[in-house]
Amino acid sequence: CSVCGKGTISEKLRSTNKAILVQGGKSQGLPGEQECLPCLIGSYSAEPGSMECSLCAVGSYGSLKGLSECSVCGNGTISEKLRSTNKAIMVQGEEEWVAYQGAVSFDACGCREGTRMDASGECVLCGEGIKCDGSGKVKVLKGFFTGADSPGSVFKCFGDARRCPGGPPGTCAPGRDNETIACISCSSGLSPGDDGACKPCSSGNSAVFSVAIIVSILAIAVLYIFLRNEGQDGKAQNEAFLIATVAIGQCVGVSQQLSIFGQLKVNWGSPFSEVLEFFSLLAFNMEWLTVSCLARFSPLQMYSARVFLVLLFFIVACCIHLLYVALRKKFADGLEISVLVRVMGNLMMIFFISVAGAILAPFRCYTHPNGIRTVQEFGGVLCNSDGEYQKMLIVAGIALIMPVSFFVIASYVTIVELPKRMQKADVAFLKTWSFLYYRYRPGAAVFSVILLLRNVGLVIVPVIPGGAIKVLLIIMILVVSILITAFMLPWRILECNYMEATLLAGVAVLISMGCLFMEDVDGDNVMQVCLALFIAMTLLIFGVFVGGFAKYLLAKHRKPFQYFLCHQKSGAGAFARLLKCELIRMSGVKGKVFVDCDDLQDLTKLFGYVGFDTEHLIILGTKDILTRKWCMGEVTTGRIHNVKTVVVALPDYEPPSETLVEDYQVHVPDVTELAAHGISFAAVQETLRWMRELPTIELPGTLDSKLTKAVCKELVAMHVSPGSMGKNFVQLRNESEDELDKGTRSVNRKAQYNGSKVAILVDYKNMEAVATALVLQLMVSPLVLSSGGMVPYIMTANEEAMPTVQIIVVICSQGCFGNPDIARVLVSSAARSLTVLPIIAEDGFRFPTKDFYDEVLATAGTTGMLGKPSHLAAVVKQVFSEIAVGFNPQGYSASIQDLEVKAKTIAFRLLGGKLKPMSLEDYHPTSPGDFEANSLGLFLPASKSTEAKISESL
CATH class of the missing domain: 3.40.50.10140 (Toll/interleukin-1 receptor homology (TIR) domain)
Structure with missing residues (x-):
């Protein structure tokens, strides 16, 4: 016989004893024993022959002795694997809950750390914003909020996280109403404070609101006076003052762009977050004025006030205008609607981002950790197309009429009407709509439309889902704007272009830095965007290389x-x-x-x-x-x-x-x-x-x-x-030199040009003047071809105007009136009462001075002209009684486009029929002294001997 081993007991069998294994639920840790010991509560023995009982595992318990298996917490439920057995211990004086083995009752069952028990008794993951330590209680993290009756529905306190200090469900900062979503509202009689809490309203709150109203009215009044006095009586704009006004306008624009940053899902830190909060006032965020202390407004009422605030500005402008017209001018010029349009247009240009951004507020929704979406600016309104949100959408649809109609009207006026009215010199129209172009250089008025398009893009971007995409689009809009500004140089003052580009670059850097604080960054999407940009740059480089190489090969054959x-x-x-x-x-x-x-x-x-x-x-x-x-x-x-x-x-x-x-x-x-x-x-x-x-x-x-x-x-x-x-x-x-004789040439020219009504008179000794006349003939002829006989021809030396000629086009070049043929044709044309149109063909041409008369008298015997020498002086004076047209192909900036415009002007003058006829009877000088007194500054020296005496040009 031998001693029974551990895990066995000795049992009598007839005349001897036999060792048998200990049964489940019992154990024997000593050898040679005759009895087994039952497992204590909280432990079990599953296998026969156990030397000792095992503690019930975490998530199970044993409430009886002698168990062969422990009861599993939540056995048969969906969340069985998330169950645990927890107890509290003290660590450095603080209570902590830990999972333990050997639980002895169902009361020890709970959910694992990081999970919580929902209303149905199932364990679910805690999710974002709350902490589950296993005690069965939920702790809300700072910046999040859950209702006391629904601790699992987590809202994030977007905007100002300090209003949600965390702690037990239903906890808000002092003075905040925990019945509202994410502690968004203050309790009655309180207003938002600086630390997220709400403080009692005071008389200072109403004073701030009153000051804001007074400042707004005064600002509109100052703007009205400035716009009314601008450009009055032909006053030119002061360059320094224009720089100041443009700088103010760009400052307002940048401020409104900063207000857009506050609409992005970026956790801006202090003090920049306070800066953005201040600039949100320019986006018509009236909460900064503590209007809740004056009256209790619903989100719908507050939203309607924001989107239609600009209409209140219009009403104030109308009142100021009517008071001015009634008291100052006593309706002498009527209601002067054009001034009012200019003021309203400037207000809309200034607040376009604010108006459009305020209108689009219902479309900027924030998704909370619980999946519920609320309006960012009005956190108590759910984006669910029901109730108050639906009413907001209706108001937005009505209010959108304002920015859309303004953009359409501004685009039509700038692109379609403005060029026409400028050509017609419609001063009244130009003054009325000057707010669209007066800040920009001539020819760059279309930049006002580009500016509006940029602002439209900036206010639409926050509506698009995806934080990284928003930042990318804003940066792209800003970069394109910088490139357009650098290419067009649209501002009237060069320094303003530099300021615009610098400010836009600064804003782009700010938004780029904001990427470091973004909440929802989808890494996969960001990498796809980076890859797409890299591929685009590679294709651009490859395309430029291929294009340059192809151009090089083509240049070998045809340049x-x-x-x-x-x-x-x-x-x-x-x-x-x-x-x-x-x-x-x-x-x-x-x-x-x-x-x-x-x-x-x-x-x-x-x-x-x-x-x-x-x-x-x-x-x-x-x-x-x-x-x-x-x-x-x-x-x-x-x-x-x-x-x-x-x-x-x-x-x-x-x-x-x-x-x-x-x-x-x-x-x-x-x-x-x-x-x-x-x-x-x-x-x-x-x-x-x-x-x-x-x-x-x-x-x-x-x-x-x-x-x-x-x-x-x-x-x-x-x-x-x-x-x-x-x-x-x-x-x-x-x-x-090829013709046989002058008679033959004369017969040929009469046959060719008889019937022409326009003749071009030019100094044939001046090759550049003749070239100018030929260019003029080529460019004007197609414009007047439809009018019979108006196609001009160029007169040759020793030739009188054809009998059918009605208009003499004089090409004015240096010393042209010293040519006897020019003098003779002018006098004979005046005798026939022909009309004349002077064309300035050289930059160095100067209008005649009094020395011209002395030259006429000195050469009277050699000119061979008809009539008296004084007739020529009188005719030249009549030539320049018509407004001359500049047509100078040899000028440094005489592009084909400029010459075409001037050719159209000349054709218009020829076809207009408003040229005055010349006459020899209209001028009768009684003495050379009278002539000199009357002709001072009007006549040109006829030879080089008098060119040094040329006076200032007319």
């Missing part, structure tokens, strides 16, 4: 500019324009013709156009072209890049001599500045020598349309390549 006209402005500016007009009309010219006024916006690209984008370089040779560094830079670039080059030599052109080449730096000291563009002085000298061998087309001393067309035909037909002048020399002849 953008078929002809590049290199010219010196004062010597051949008008002739260059004439050549371009004729070349682009020829069938043999497929590419573009480069003239700097039309095609050059960046001077640094000039030589690149010559070297890489030009097929043929045409040098318009004049007296001074060889001494112009930019012209020589163009020619040198063309030589270096083997651009086909030809010289069109005007009468005063002389090929560069060796003396000029050797002493070139003495004559043109600033030629060394070309070194910055990679052109050395030695390269310029080599170019000058190279120019002697270029193919040349030589022009005679006078110019006409046939000669111009002949030059263009030679340029198209001629193989332009460097060679000897002997092989490539063409000398053109004027049509007057």
Whole structure:
């Protein structure tokens, strides 16, 4: 026999004892025992032969002795795995609940830490905003709120988290009404304080509201007075004052943009959160004025007051306007509705973001941890399309009429009506709608529409779900706005453009920093956006590379500019324009013709156009072209890049001599500045020598349309390549030299132009003036073609106006009235009572002075004009009694668009029929002294001897 082992007992079997295993629910930890011990409460023995009982596991209990298994807490329920057995212990003087084994009763059953028991008895996860320690009680975290009767329904205290201090369910900051959602409202008689609590109302609260009303009325009154006095009696706007007003406007705009930040799900820290709260006043958030101390308003009433507050501003403006008109002007000019429209328009421009943002408040909903959505600005209203929320949507639909109609009207006036009214010089209309454009430079009025579009985008973004998407869209809107401002420079004062771009960049940085405090950041969406942006940038780089390479390959075969006209402005500016007009009309010219006024916006690209984008370089040779560094830079670039080059030599052109080449730096000291563009002085000298061998087309001393067309035909037909002048020399002849005699020319011209009602009178000795006349003829003729006989023709030397001519168009160039032919035609035209339209063709032209009379008397015997010498002076005075039109193709800024506008003006004057006829009887000077007194400042010197005596221009 042996001793029974542990977990067994000795049992008598007939004449001996037998060891048997201890049964479940019992144990025996000693050897050689005859009895087993039952498990105590809170423990169990599941297997036979147990040496000791095990404590009931966490989440189970044993309420009886001798158990083979423990009872599971919540056995058979859905949340069985979330059950636990918990008890309280003291740790450093504080009670903590911990899970333990060996529970002896059902009372120890509860839910695991991080879960809570709902009303149905099931354990559920705590969720965001509450803490479940296993005691069965819920502790609300700071910044969240749950009702005492529904501790599992968690609301987040959006905006000011201090109103929800946390603790037991139903806890709010002192003075807050815990019956409202997320402690959103103060109890009756209290107003929001600085620490989230509510404080008793005082007399100071009503004083703040009263001060706000008074300040608003005074601000509207100041705005009214300022707008009423602005531009009165033709006063110009003071630049410094305009900068100040624009700065104030941009400050208000940035403040309203900051108010939009408060609508994003960003936990702005102190003190920036207080700054945003203050600027929310500009978004018509009247809670800052503690209006709850004055009366108890429902969310619907408060919302309606916010969206229609601007109408109250309109009413105040109307009252101020009526008082002013009645008391100050006594209705002398009627109601002056235009002034009222201007004031209301400015108010709407100032508060457009505020109005639109306030209207869209019901669409900005916040989703709480419990899944319930409430209106951000009115946390007590559920976004559920029922009850008060539905009424808010109706009010929003009505109120949207204001910003939408304003945007539509402003866009229509700016884009459609404003150009028409400016052309008609409708001063009343322009003053009425000046709030749309007066801050911007001429031609940039459309920026007001762009500004409104930007504001619309900014107020719509907070409505879009997704925090990261909102920030991305706001940054994109701001970046695009910066680019538009940098590209357009729309503000009237340059400094205001810098200020606008800087402020927008600052706002973009602020919103970027706000990303660090965002609540709901979807990492997957953010990564997808980053990936999309990276792909877009990669595609952009690849597209630019492919486009540049393709452009390079295409330039090898066909370059953008078929002809590049290199010219010196004062010597051949008008002739260059004439050549371009004729070349682009020829069938043999497929590419573009480069003239700097039309095609050059960046001077640094000039030589690149010559070297890489030009097929043929045409040098318009004049007296001074060889001494112009930019012209020589163009020619040198063309030589270096083997651009086909030809010289069109005007009468005063002389090929560069060796003396000029050797002493070139003495004559043109600033030629060394070309070194910055990679052109050395030695390269310029080599170019000058190279120019002697270029193919040349030589022009005679006078110019006409046939000669111009002949030059263009030679340029198209001629193989332009460097060679000897002997092989490539063409000398053109004027049509007057090809005719047999003057009689034949006269017969031909009468047959061609008889019936014309408009003749162009020009100084044929001045080639640039003749070129101007030819350009004018080309551009005006299509505009007057529908009116029979109004197509102008150009008079030649020694030619009188055709019998059918009614209007003389005088091309006014320097010294033109010293030409005897001009004088004779003017006097004869006055004798026929023809009308006249003066055209200023040169920037250097000056209106006649009194010295002109002395010149007339001195040359009276040689002019050969009809009548007395004093007649010419009288006729010239009558010429300039008509308002002259500037048409200067040789000007530095004379683009084709500018010339087309001026050509339309000239056509309008020709067809308008309001030109006054000249007469020789209207002026009878009694003595030379009387003439001199009357003609002072009106007449031009007729020769170089008197040019030094030119007085200031009229």
